[in-house]
Amino acid sequence: MKSLYFCLENYTDIIVGIMEMKTIVSEINGTVRVGLDLLQNNVDFAFASDLMSDVLTVEKEDILLITGLANLQTIRTAEMADIRYIIFARGKNIDGQIVQLASENNMVIITTPYSVFRVSGILYQLGIQPVF
Amino acid sequence: MELKYKIQGGNFNRAGYASSEVKKVLKQLNVDPKIIKRIVVALYEGEVNIVAHAFNGLATVTIDAEKIKIVLKDSGPGIPDVEKAMELGFTTASPAVREMGFGAGMGLPNMKKNSDFMEILSTVNVGTEVVLMNYFSK
């Protein structure tokens, strides 16, 4: 997977990318709170929203969610929408209930000091595709 | 198979419990994951609506070989104009509900989109009953 990453860096006109979660974590200065054993998994699409009503309308599964809303309903929403990768922006406090529900559902939870805007910008530049 | 889940109005911490349990059952029954997603998204929207807008409710889930039927019945304020409530963007959600990431008026239209059959019966000051049906194969 590493070779693909370098390939994307060298050919900036390539707009379609698949990225290992591990790479994403380091690019956004992230901390893995749940799912350390799942960082080899790849992600190719992402969606950013604080509105769970909106997340629930996304038909594509296995996407990465970037959000500033850190409560139990974020995890529940992801569970129903088959989303397993979540980035909580701006150093949101992740309580024990969130950690437990997320690990029960085999999710990867990452926190980052960066904003939703900055995380989205970085991942977009790396070739992660938007859902809409 | 019949399953019943109580839903407590106002308790956002519990919202999603019924959907989560139903998802596990459907997975065990080897239902197509894409159809499971449609079913549990619709059910979850319904659960959140009871939590956000009603006092308390009951989800009754009936599963047979070809379909799932979900009846969400609550006691609550009811919906005065169901047609209007079904419009994308119509909401009466409180600021507290919006803070939880909901209240965009997208839930009922999304339930319609994700079910094969949907019916709403509501009486003001009594409560609301939403019936959802999905077939396991298309």
Ligand SMILES: Nc1ncnc2c1ncn2[C@@H]1O[C@H](COP(=O)(O)OP(=O)(O)OP(=O)(O)O)[C@@H](O)[C@H]1O
């Ligand atoms: N069980 C219910 N009891 C009373 N009113 C309801 C119920 N379900 C829906 N409503 C009414 O219908 C409106 C629209 O519901 P809908 O689910 O589409 O949007 P919402 O719940 O307001 O926001 P969102 O679903 O996007 O979080 C609600 O704002 C509320 O006025």
Ligand SMILES: [Mg+2]
């Ligand atoms: Mg709703």
